[in-house]
Each structure stands twice: as C-alpha cells, then as structure tokens.
Amino acid sequence: MIPIPKGFAFGAVCAGFKNSQKLDLGAVVCEKDASAAGVFTKNAFPAAPVLVAQEALEKSGTARAVCINSGQANAATGERGMVDCKLSMEMMGGALGVSEESILPCSTGVIGVPMDMGKWRDAAPKLAESVGSCSAMDFTRAIMTTDAFPKLAWARVTGLPGNGDGGPVHVLGIAKGAGMICPNMATMLSVVMTDAEVEPELLREILKESVDISFNRIVVDGDTSTNDTVFLLASGAAGARVERENKAVLAEAVAEVCQALAYMIAEDGEGATKVIRISVTGAKDTDDAEKVARTIAKSPLVKTAVYGKDPNWGRILCAVGYSGATFNPDHVSITMGNIPLFRNGQPVEGQAKLLLAPHMRRQDVEIGVDLGAGNGVYEVLASDLGHEYIRINAEYTS
CATH class of the missing domain: 3.60.70.12 (L-amino peptidase D-ALA esterase/amidase)
Known part of the structure; x- marks a missing residue:
C-alpha cells in the first residue's frame, strides 16, 4: 500500500x-x-x-x-x-x-x-x-x-x-x-x-x-x-x-x-542494463572531484564497456586524464568493485580482470577513483549505454 x-x-x-x-x-x-x-x-x-x-x-x-x-x-x-x-x-x-x-x-x-x-x-x-x-x-x-x-x-x-x-x-x-x-x-x-x-x-x-x-x-x-x-x-x-x-x-x-x-x-536509463556508481575521493576540492565523476559518467567508452561487461579500466583512466582536474598522475588510484586496478602510476599486478568478471555481471557496478590531491569527494550515478538506447532515440518521432 x-x-x-x-x-x-x-x-x-x-x-x-x-x-x-x-x-x-x-x-x-x-x-x-x-x-x-x-x-x-x-x-x-x-x-x-x-x-x-x-x-x-x-x-x-x-x-x-x-x-x-x-x-x-x-x-x-x-x-x-x-x-x-x-x-x-x-x-x-x-x-x-x-x-x-x-x-x-x-x-x-x-x-x-x-x-x-x-x-x-x-x-x-x-x-x-x-x-x-x-x-x-x-x-x-x-x-x-x-x-x-x-x-x-x-x-x-x-x-x-x-x-x-x-x-x-x-x-x-x-x-x-x-x-x-x-x-x-x-x-x-x-x-x-x-x-x-x-x-x-x-x-x-x-x-x-x-x-x-x-x-x-x-x-x-x-x-x-x-x-x-x-x-x-x-x-x-x-x-x-x-x-x-x-x-x-x-x-x-x-x-x-x-x-x-x-x-x-x-x-531505467533508456536501454540500460546497469547502474554505475562513480565515487571520486582525494581531489583538490569538491569541484575537481565533480569534474572527474561527471567526465567518467558521460564517457561513451566507459558506459559501453560496462554494458559489454568488459573490465576495460583504461577507459576510466583516460576520462580522468581529460577531466580538467588538477592532480599528479603518479598519485592516482582506480578500483572497480573495490578491486585495485591502477596505483602509483602503473597497473596493479595480479588477476584483476579475472576477479572483476563476477562484479561486471552485477546490476550495480562500482568505480572508485582516488586522485591523491586533497580532501574533495563527489559521487554520481550513471547508466550503461547499449544498442537499445540507439533504437529508442533513432525512432523517437518516427
């Protein structure tokens, strides 16, 4: 009721x-x-x-x-x-x-x-x-x-x-x-x-x-x-x-x-199959944390990778890099589902992709970025991007 x-x-x-x-x-x-x-x-x-x-x-x-x-x-x-x-x-x-x-x-x-x-x-x-x-x-x-x-x-x-x-x-x-x-x-x-x-x-x-x-x-x-x-x-x-x-x-x-x-x-994003929770910490300030979170959330490459259950964290790294935020690349850390993927300017060695496979099949996919530059934090929810989104919007008025 x-x-x-x-x-x-x-x-x-x-x-x-x-x-x-x-x-x-x-x-x-x-x-x-x-x-x-x-x-x-x-x-x-x-x-x-x-x-x-x-x-x-x-x-x-x-x-x-x-x-x-x-x-x-x-x-x-x-x-x-x-x-x-x-x-x-x-x-x-x-x-x-x-x-x-x-x-x-x-x-x-x-x-x-x-x-x-x-x-x-x-x-x-x-x-x-x-x-x-x-x-x-x-x-x-x-x-x-x-x-x-x-x-x-x-x-x-x-x-x-x-x-x-x-x-x-x-x-x-x-x-x-x-x-x-x-x-x-x-x-x-x-x-x-x-x-x-x-x-x-x-x-x-x-x-x-x-x-x-x-x-x-x-x-x-x-x-x-x-x-x-x-x-x-x-x-x-x-x-x-x-x-x-x-x-x-x-x-x-x-x-x-x-x-x-x-x-x-x-x-319920059009054609969406997953919700992506993007958490940014360690930014110089809140504005920088927001820049990074929103850049990742809007990246078609990140969103399509999540749709395809592909743990391609390099796309996340790329989005962080062009976000406009201020940070030292050697201090950045990236995780997915709390699994470390990138730290101290280089990939984390081990079976990260293998460990990520079960997480990528979940309804909620978590992305974490720590910029190592301050105390700024921000979180955004995004949806993935797949074939159905294109169909819905290509035919919206026809």
Missing part, C-alpha cells in the same frame, strides 16, 4: 496527446493552498510550462495543484507556447474550481511541437472529475514517456511538534525520466509531497539541498532537457509543523525519497 500524505488527491485521464489509449494527463490536487517550491532546468531554452511555473512560485510560494501532460513538451514553441500553457491552466482552473495561477504546469514529450488545445479543452473537465477516484500509480503512469516502469518512493517521519501528537508525517515522491538525462537536472519531472506544515522559504531550502544530492547526480546520456522540473508541496494536513530547528528531520526524509527516485531513473 502506497502511503499518501494527507491533503492530496490524484487524477488521471487519456487526453490523446500520445495518440494512444494510455493515460497521458495527470493532476495532484491539494484540498487547500499548499506551500510549494520548485527546481528547474538550467537549459537556455526552458519550456513554456517551466517559465509559467517559475513565475507562479515567485509570486506566491503556494499552489493548489500540479498538472502534468505527457506527449507534448511545449518547448521551443515561442510566444504561442506561453499562451497555450496559460490557457490550458485556465481551463484546468475552471474545471477544478481554483485560480489558474495556483496550478503548476509540467509537460513532457517531443520538443518544438505546439500543444493541441482542442484535446486540452476536452480533457480538462474529465481530469477534474477523476480527481479523488484515481491512485498515485494512475498519476505516475500518466506522466511516463519512454519509462520502462513507474517510479514512486516514500518515507515516514515521527516526532515533529504540531497541533496534535506531532506525527506521523509522510513524504511521497513520484518521478518520470529515462533518457536525455544529465544534470542540471535530468530530463525528468518529479512531484514530492508531504503533509507537514512548512513555510515556503524553508521548503525551498529543503528541496534545493535534496535535489543537489540526488537528481543532480545522475547521468544517462549527457543531455539536459528543456522541461526538467521538481516540485515539493507541503499541505500541512498532518498537524505537524517544521521549523528551522527541526528542519533536518524532514529534510532527511525528502532527500531519502529523492535519492531513491534518482536511482530508479538511472536504473
């Missing part, structure tokens, strides 16, 4: 955006104004719903609903895209009985294609009618595109002070994403909900900190989408209030949920 935070309900319908009979339009609706925060793509071509949602959150820091469609990205659609996005939220506001400014929009699909407003007009009242009769899983399926499986994660918090007994408080996170994945953030949409009471400013802090150690640390293919969005909503319906002094309790739960969803996105 998926624990739903108090104060939230879900809706989902088939609007025909995908030219199929699958659910493709969903909503999360709060029974009253919820504190709201968002983190968005850093792509220089943000989609219309990103701009509309940013504007709405800057004005109030609250929301009554999140509305997400799949099958139409409404990105690179110019002024028409902005008009269509606001009109679609006006339709949804009228159907739900809330102001259009209180609805946060998200879209996912093919870039550069205008929205079909006739389908929006038909679907808005149906979506509103479905709210309360649909499950969190229905909503999750409605926002999927090339995802192989729905992505949900949850956590429970106790001991928070409040109007009643102080708990429990629930956190539920839902996400979609499988391809065009590279921070900041990834080609992904996510809604995280809690029934704790949190002021918008504090909620923004919690979300940013959680995203930085979760969604901003996954790589599938090195591409950052135009629509990436993560929302965090707090209904306050549990009667437990989060203040700055007890922020860490809720922040830990939100981070746990975001990290679980981030792992699922890496696991």
